[in-house]
Amino acid sequence: MEDGAGSRRKALTAASWVVRFRCKRLHRRDSVRYLCGLLLAGAGLLACHPAAAPRRSLTFWAMGVEGEEVRTLVPEFEQRYPGTRVIVQSIPWSAAHEKLLTAFAGGALPDVAQLGNTWLPEFQAIGALLPLDQLIASSGTIRADTYFPGIWETNRMGDRIYGIPWYVDTRVLFYRIDLFRQAGISHPPSTWEEWLETCERVRQARPGTYPVFFPLIYTEWQVPLLFVLQNNGILLADGNARGALDDPRTVEALRHYLRFFERGHAPTRMTEFANLLQAFASANIAMMITGPWNVGELRRRYPALESQWTTTPLPGHKNRLSVAGGSSLVIFSTCSNHELAWKWIEFLSEPASQFRFFQLTGDLPPRKDSWQLGIREDPKMTAFYEQLSAVASMPKIAEWEQVAVKIQEHLEAVVLGRRTLEEAIPLLNRDLDAILEKRRWLLTKGLLAE
Structure with a gap:
């Protein structure tokens, strides 16, 4: 068992790594202030x-x-x-x-x-x-x-x-009831295969409508990782210290995600719609994956549409997991x-x-x-209650947000045709290994638990 001083030394070492990393984005003088503050903390102010x-x-x-x-x-x-x-x-x-x-x-x-x-x-x-x-x-x-x-x-x-x-x-599927009805669809999709079929039928009935919207901006990383979760894929290995997107289950999941873009079901240009909710309300989009905040926003901005849209748990594959947020x-x-x-x-x-x-x-x-x-009695909220019983967290590491942004960055390049998925995965794993270099060092020194 470690004494208190040993525990504080470990915390201080880990803390100095985090602060040094964050300070890369700051002016040198601000970095010095950070580190000086950390040294003072190590001298006893933490206690x-x-x-x-x-x-x-x-x-x-x-x-x-x-x-x-x-x-x-x-x-x-x-x-x-x-x-x-x-x-x-x-x-x-x-x-x-x-x-x-x-x-x-x-x-x-x-x-x-x-x-x-x-x-x-x-x-x-x-x-x-x-x-x-x-x-x-x-x-x-x-x-x-x-x-x-x-x-x-x-x-x-x-x-x-x-x-x-x-x-x-958590994320669930929002969809336009009226557009489904026009396409002869009586119920929302519950599997990946049904989801693609639903998209085909919406496109046939409404050629000017995108069946679904998947965001590509870097901070909206959840959608492709939902596919990975639902196929029991993995993102990281070796104590969450190395990229593992070449895992066959992960590759299969990402290929399915990309099919929505390849078949024209989802827009590839994020500038095509100035406002997602407006595009949904204007019937330019039939489905979108988003969170509970947009229930209130849709009701506030477009009250006349209340009966024309609703929510449902995500379609699934080996499971129907969503992200725990x-x-x-x-x-x-x-x-x-x-x-x-x-x-x-x-x-x-x-x-x-x-x-x-x-x-x-x-x-x-x-x-x-x-x-x-x-x-729970609110019909628009029922899907969230059901989905919250099937959620999973992303890897519990300090670098997670950097990892997620990097994954989205590389997948955007694939969506836009700049490289293939097979070309992107080794490059992505390499970048993740670089992000996680300090984590590997801390693990080898026993300063972090796996």
């Missing part, structure tokens, strides 16, 4: 929380609209626990990641924060997160069996839980009042709080019992 805050105050960082709307819930919590003050700081998503890393380096992290679930592995690797298993074991509010299993597992690193799901999203609540290891921080997380995790948060933001609750308060 203590800033002492200025009163004992019964709690700092909470949240991102985007969630950071604004969660303030509505604060008065009820403060009334329940007199003498408590929750200080909420709302941070734009575009600045959140760097701000959190800077706060870690400077020993200025909040007590509790919202983290996108693809960020958890990175902050766990640098020792920033408090394991929550003991708190969960003694909780009367939070139990694993009340959550969608795939969503709960996104918070597990090794044999420990480091976050509690706050809200979830959303955000979790974490306690940072520098928090000085674990009890109060946990009470705040428990409060936000109560079904009534989750339902209220859904009403404020449209974010889907991660707890199944919260859906029984009125969400």
Whole structure:
């Protein structure tokens, strides 16, 4: 067993790798500030929380609209626990990641924060997160069996839980009922083969309509990876430290994904439509894969179309998996009042709080019992409830977002005819190996767990 100093050295080494990588995008002077802050943290600031805050105050960082709307819930919590003050700081998503890393380096992290679930592995690797298993074991509010299993597992690193799901999203198929009816289609596709057949029939009935839309922009990487998930393919190997897109199941899945473009079912130029929802509402697109936020957007922008579209779980192959997305609540290891921080997380995790948060933001609750308060009865939301029972997380590594963008970059080149899939895969594996070089080094030094 390691002593505390050994654990801190490992965290500091991993942290310095993350910070050095992130600093490549910053000015040299900013990089020096990062590293200086990290050295100070290694000297002892990691072990203590800033002492200025009163004992019964709690700092909470949240991102985007969630950071604004969660303030509505604060008065009820403060009334329940007199003498408590929750200080909420709302941070734009575009600045959140760097701000959190800077706060870690400077020993200025909040007590509790919202983290996108693809960020958890990175902050766990640098020792920033408090394991929550003991708190969960003694909780009367939070139990694993009340959550969608795939969503709960996104918070597990090794044999420990480091976050509690706050809200979830996943991708399902949106489709135009009226366009299906015109093509003589009575039900949505449930398999890959039915999906291609549906596309053919829509094109025959409406030559000017694209049957489906798959995004190619780099930040929208989910669609091709859904095909990989549904064919039991793999993306990475050797402890998630090397590219593995030459796996036969992965190659088969990507070939099927590319057929939609090759047969003209999906547009290859992302500039063809200025606005995806407008294209869907104008019948230029019959199907699209997207998330729950667009249910509210479609209803708000195009209320007259309410009866002409709906949602369904994704068509599948060997399974019908979708990607597990959303955000979790974490306690940072520098928090000085674990009890109060946990009470705040428990409060936000109560079904009534989750339902209220859904009403404020449209974010889907991660707890199944919260859906029984009125969400599941919405016919447009039923598909999300069903799909959330069949979701999987992407590889839990700090470099995941870089890996995902690189995959999308190479697949776009194939879609546009710049190279074949057979040419792209070895190039892609090579690029992923380069991205994951530091991870391999950390694994060999025993500084990361596989």
